[in-house]
Amino acid sequence: MMGRQDIDQITLRLISLVPPGMVDAHKDLRANFRDILAQGLRHLELVTREEFDVQTQVLARTRARVEELEKRVADLEAAVSPPGT
Structure with missing residues (x-):
């Protein structure tokens, strides 16, 4: 199963796609991406x-x-x- 570290890596990859001019949004996006990924993975029936x-x-x-x-x-x-x- 994906751990917190895996989710953080995916989050960082997504953040790297955000244009540099949106530096202020990076922190919010990082938290939102992490929460959305974690929530989505919890809904999957994984073992x-x-x-x-x-x-x-x-x-x-x-x-x-x-x-x-x-x-x-x-x-x-x-x-x-x-x-x-």
């Missing part, structure tokens, strides 16, 4: 990298288990089906 990695591992284990169970079912079906069918 941390750690949470994402944990869920990726859970999914990999689940897939492996499903594959294992599918093989067992196929073996059981083969065992109970009459030969030649």
